[in-house]
Amino acid sequence: MRPRLKMNKNFSRDGTLKEWLFSQILMLFFRSMRRLPYNFRHRLIAALMKGPLGYITGYRKRALTNLKFIYPELSSKQLSNIANQALDNAGRTFLENMYPADFQAHNPNIQLWGEGLEDLLKAHSDDRPILFFSGHFGNHEAFRAALYRHGIKVGGLIRPMSNPYFDRHYQKTLLIEGKSGPVFLPGPQGTLSFYKALKKGATLVLLIDLAVPDGPSINFLGRPARTALTAATFAMKSNALFLPYFSMRNSDAVSFNVEIGKPIKHSDALTMTKQATKALELRIAKDPGNWFWIHRRWKYNSNFGKPADLN
Template sequence: MHSDGDAPPFRPDHFAINLVARGLIGLGLALPYAWRVPLVGWLMRRVIGPLAGYDQRARENLAMVWPDRPLAERKAIAAAALDNAGRTLIENYSTRDFLARARTIEPEGPGYRALIEAREAGRPVILVSGHFGNYEAARAALVARGFDIGGLYRNLSNRYFNAHYVRTMQAFGGPVFPQGRVGTAGFVRHLKAGGQLVLLFDQDVPGAPALPFLGHPARTALSAAELALRLKAQLIPFFATRAADGLGFRVELDAPIPHSDPETMMRAVTSALEARVQAHPGQWFWIHRRWKGVNPA
């Protein structure tokens, strides 16, 4: 039983946001899968994103990165990014339907062969990606093929939403670990036992070195490469690109990044993400404050 000093304070704003989010998710889950995914994408693009300021933030990032592109084109990319974010949200809560679809995805690319060989040899692998398409489609497809793919998550500030958010990630299979000392110890043990781990690297990290991303310096954690070097694990970039129908995915694993030094390795990973963003700009999460620490404006 918590004492008053131990119990987290009640946050009416967080509680209300969670109620709205759960209501939206519940509405989506009541519909057939092929309807719910585009519906929540539309709601994020036309209602939630603009109200929450996500649309404006995406446009500001796009204006900084691609100032020479026509305004109408940048607006279209921002709208597509919001749509993808909404689709990703409801897909990740549609565990049974999403997993059934993921089982039909055949991963491809040189990194997939490297992943199979590492599993057969009992060697650890770190799969690294960004907030592009829906990375959970790749993890689900690999788990369906017998890979022991662990995940790392950051606890959300909204503890009411965080409770079901964590349960949703656990439902995809494979262990998940919270960021922090306890979680780090858990996923290191998982890797040492020859497991695989998914890490996302494309968020601003205070104190991290600024590496170029889409023409601008962005503080980028080196932890994925440092861990790969420390544990002699393969570092493989992977991407789940949304198909033209808005429901399917193409899962690609790039060739493993050669071991050198952490910064050089993460520059290579960043270049792999840049190539995907250039090819499918509406599938990256432009609402992140990716350049926050270096370009505050």
């Protein structure tokens, strides 16, 4: 039986000695990285993720498995190139998100553009509820920083880290000195609080590419994937503006631009979710390296890992 540490009041739940030790090592790593010059430390974490860390964590293998599942027609070199871009982005994102104040200081003028920008600003000025949707794409901190410059605070539903000790540090990063909207934990109470805040006029985000065991099977990148209808359902019930954002890392790997997509008209939850999924697919097709291929999107798919039917 594994030894367990008793949580003190600073922690949210019990954890194991192994988890505590791992969190200490991880935070020591991040703090050491922070002592390095900003651009250098991000180049270093990207190189480590594309190299030894990608293999140790299994992220490289997972990314390649997902890529082969979706793009069986691509060569090994092409798949490896996309995997490297995804790992590069993931490494930089992990470090950027640990120190969001540093990130915002080095990215003061993130471009905000897109078909839905005018609709967004009008909805905000009218105090209308706004529900953004997106996927595991680029770095959401760029989106949050860009909107804050327009006086818009964005909140969302955040899954806690599996390691309770590291989660303590992670939760602190979500507030970034009052620049964030309300943040909620998953579960019945958190979801209800999320909906109530939205209905009162909050600006919130939900990701639509989460792996879920239930929900209808919707085509995503040519493969069926169980998909939650929560975002579309909440948007309709609260009369929220429902629109996509894509927080994209530029080719220099340091700067960002944020696209605000065209709002989706309210109809029914399934139709709206299919339209939202299509918007995400189109963005990934244009820039596959910005999507988190390390994400286990199809883990509830019974055909996962089998050759694609290209007919």
